[in-house]
Amino acid sequence: MEVDPSKPLTIWAVSDGRAGIENQVLGLAQAIARLAPSEIAVKRVAWRRWADRLPSMLKIAPRRMLAKGSDPLSPPWPEVWIAAGRATLPLSINARRWSRGRTLVVQLQDPRWPTRLFDMVIPPEHDEVEGDNVFPILGSPHRVTPARLDEARARFARLAALPSPRCAVLIGGRSKVFDLSDAHAAALADQIARAVGSAGGSAMVTFSRRTPPSAAEALRARLSSLAGEVWDGVGDNPYFGYLAYADHILVTEDSTNMAVEAAATRKPVHILPLEGGAPRFARLHQALEARGVSRRFEGTLNAWSYEPLDETGRAARAVLEAMAARG
Structure with a gap:
């Protein structure tokens, strides 16, 4: 045109x-x-x-x-x-x-x-x-681009000092078809802590509006021993900085937006299971796996590469x- x-x-x-x-x-x-x-x-x-x-x-x-x-x-x-x-x-x-x-x-x-x-x-x-x-x-349209990640990399340069592998941990939570109970949050946090700790890495954690406060507290308490940070919602949102500096991205399965935003980065995307589910989300994750973008998180930080999505x-x-x- x-x-x-x-x-x-x-x-x-x-x-x-x-x-x-x-x-x-x-x-x-x-x-x-x-x-x-x-x-x-x-x-x-x-x-x-x-x-x-x-x-x-x-x-x-x-x-x-x-x-x-x-x-x-x-x-x-x-x-x-x-x-x-x-x-x-x-x-x-x-x-x-x-x-x-x-x-x-x-x-x-x-x-x-x-x-x-x-x-x-x-x-x-x-x-x-x-x-x-x-x-x-x-997935869905989003605002993640190489230029935006470069901008975030400069804006949140403090994250470069965190030990590698740096893991962005993106937590959703409760919706019509998913739930994140305190017990599940604690088990998920322990699994993440073992994987990141054994690799000598760090975690950059952020929650969504759907994360139940008690579940967020359970995650925060169990991940506090790791190097890194848990964003407290105060000041500039470091979300794009986390994506820019991450070596691995861990994202809960309830969020289409976060999954496809992660898929634009070339970084390995590990899908964190929640309680519940629906066929439409199963189809999404099957498609991402078929494109080589994501794998279900099973407690290890294996690395892989793929061509980033540009839907x-x-x-x-x-x-x-x-x-x-x-x-």
Whole structure:
């Protein structure tokens, strides 16, 4: 697609502002911007309390139902609208009408609505969504790039002093299909501590919002004897620094985002088991294993290599191709 550099694409990255969702829409928007000059606007939305209780299909005047503090959604409309999350669905299905068809509406994840309501749907392969305008990818879009890792390496240079092998330990937790009890957290921590300790390495540990506080404390207590650090949530988030400096990445099986972000680094990705599970997550991890990215953690820090995933870049090229096809 030929792009006039004097007229950059306008892209809106629309979400409810939660980090995991916003990173997906921003990741795809930024990947497009690396291929074509673009201006990206972040749009965070929330519903008024009474409107949030309504089913999405009943939000028939969605812009009027947004809570105060939501970013304005008004002309001029963007050329590309990228959205993710349940909160954005009533807005996305109206964006084409508001723009009189000039905006390419891209919905990430499985919308669980008819895909024809959007111009393009980009879900994870493991959700098995089908449709003429569906472009499935392995995992989800993200913001991990070599340049971003280089930036994090300079910003968190203190991590270079940690003994190798340095292990990034990325802990999720409780969801609809997974759990992380205190007992399981303790057993997991002991297994990690033995592996890292026997290798003479260090651990760089971070928790997600889904990590139960008591489980986080169990992990923190048992990993405190290792060299390294456990991020306490204060100050600059070192997440990208951990990815940049890691020799190994250990990530719990509940997080698609963390798994595919780790898969962009070339570092061995060890999948930490949790309690529970679901077929869709089993499909994800089978696909990552088939690509040589990850292996199930069994208490050792074996090393291997693979070609890093660039599914975000592949999706970005597909969006530009869809725009070109529209003329």
